[in-house]
Amino acid sequence: PVCNGELNQVGKEEVSGRVPENLLEEHEDFWICMDCGKIYWPGTHWETIAKIAEEYEEKLG
Numbered sequence: 001p002v003c004n005g006e007l008n009q010v011g012k013e014e015v016s017g018r019v020p021e022n023l024l025e026e027h028e029d030f031w032i033c034m035d036c037g038k039i040y041w042p043g044t045h046w047e048t049i050a051k052i053a054e055e056y057e058e059k060l061g
Helices: 021-026 046-058
Strands: 007-011 029-033
Touching: none
Parallel strands: none
Antiparallel strands: 007 029
């Protein structure tokens, strides 16, 4: 997260009204930062980070 706070996984009902409606239709899982309140979900940025982490782990071998 932006502020380096702890993330807690929540369901979409807990973020309803705080994220665009299309995200609620597309995703089931969301995470909320316990420090700043920012909401995260597994989108394209998430996939890019996962790919970078996988490549990094392969290099460490």
